[in-house]
Amino acid sequence: MLPNYFDRWDAKGLSGHSKTIFDALDSLVNELARKYFRQHGTDITNSLRDIWSETFASWFTEAKWSKSGFLPAAEEYLETGMTSIASxxxxxxxxxxxxxxxxxxxxxxxxxxxxxRLLMVIPRLLNDIQSYKKEQKEGKTNFVLLHSKENPEADIEDSIAYAREILDRKKKELLEHALTDGFNDFSKPCRHLHLSCVKVFHMFFDSSNRYDSNTEMLQDIQKAFYIPVEVGAPKPLLPHSGSRQRYPTVVASYHFDQRYKNRIIRLAENSVVSHPISGNPYMKMPMAPKLKFCFM
Known part of the structure; x- marks a missing residue:
């Protein structure tokens, strides 16, 4: 079985498509590890292998469930599914x-x-909420379907609402961890990369299962790669007329303390003075009004 080869990271005995997959991932891992070693002097080969081994193990577990018809508990499924989504x-x-x-x-x-872990569970819930009909037809497990089966008194909409409730809570937690310092040892760029990945999954699964559609993402792809950004022509600034303006009287009540309670400060009406700019008699602008304060 292919996951066993990834578990021990040894291609001996593999052939065909399995050998091709293993060799491609082995090459990718080695390339990343070499690059990281040149930059930081630390070998992360085994760590990268462990991530891929964990991911293949989750895919194999889901394949066994589907083939045998076994239905795991919803929580057990989610623990595996948040790994198999591979974010x-x-x-x-x-x-x-x-x-x-x-x-x-x-x-x-x-x-x-x-x-x-939030990065892992949010895409899984987004996917399962939108794809449960498709996976039900294909005989696959799904968090929404499993919750519905475990709660026969509830209909499918109740299970969707339950999944959305968890999803909303997890998204709030992710935002808090991504945008606030002190929750983890990650730098801001690392935290923001987590958030950006979740945004991509949100684009795929927010309102429908756009990931499996051949047409729903076409407009987004066009906008991202082919359609130029439209920038409107700047509007010209209108020249000031230079006309004299009158400012109305402004009355405001201010409570300084008990002695001056309900006293009124009155801004006296004053004319605007037209003043030439840089010696140009045709360019005039209004000056601020003079203030006169009087206590009534």
Missing amino acids: HTLVLPASCFLSPSMPDYKLNPAQYESIT
């Missing part, structure tokens, strides 16, 4: 090459920060 598999290695870099020990699956 952390992309973000954590990329975070190693930001500046400042992510600490290399954060690549250890046993030491994932809360923000990383």
Whole structure:
């Protein structure tokens, strides 16, 4: 089985497509590890392998569930599903090459920060809320479907609402961890990369299952790569007429203390003085009104 080869990271005995997949990932991991070693002097090869091994193990677990018809508990499914969505598999290695870099020990699956676990669970919930119909037809497990089965008195909309409630709570936690200092050892660029990845999944699954659609993302792709940004022509500044303006009387009540309670300060009406600018008699602008204060 392919996950076993990734677990021990040894391609001996593999052939065909499995060998191609293993060799491609092995090449990717080695390339990233060499680059990181040149920059930081630390070997992260085994850490990168562990992330991919963990991801393949989760894919294999879900494949076994689907093939055998086994239905795990919703919480057990979510623990596996948040790994199989593989968002952390992309973000954590990329975070190693930001500046400042992510600490290399954060690549250890046993030491994932809360923000990383939030990055993992939010895309899974987004996906499952929008794709439960498709996965039900394909005989796959899904958090919404499992919750509905565990709660027969509730209908599918209740299960969707339950998943959305968890999702909303997790998104608030992610924003707090991403935008506030002191929650973890990640630098601001690392935290923002976590947030950006979640935004991508939000684009895919917020209102529908756009990820599996052949057409719904076309307009977004066009805007991102092909359609030029439209910048409107700047509006010309209108020249000042130079006309004299009158400012109305402004009355305001101010409570200084008990002695002057309800006293009124009156801003006396005054004319605007037209004043030439830089010796140009045609360019005039209003001057601020003179203030006269009187206590009534």
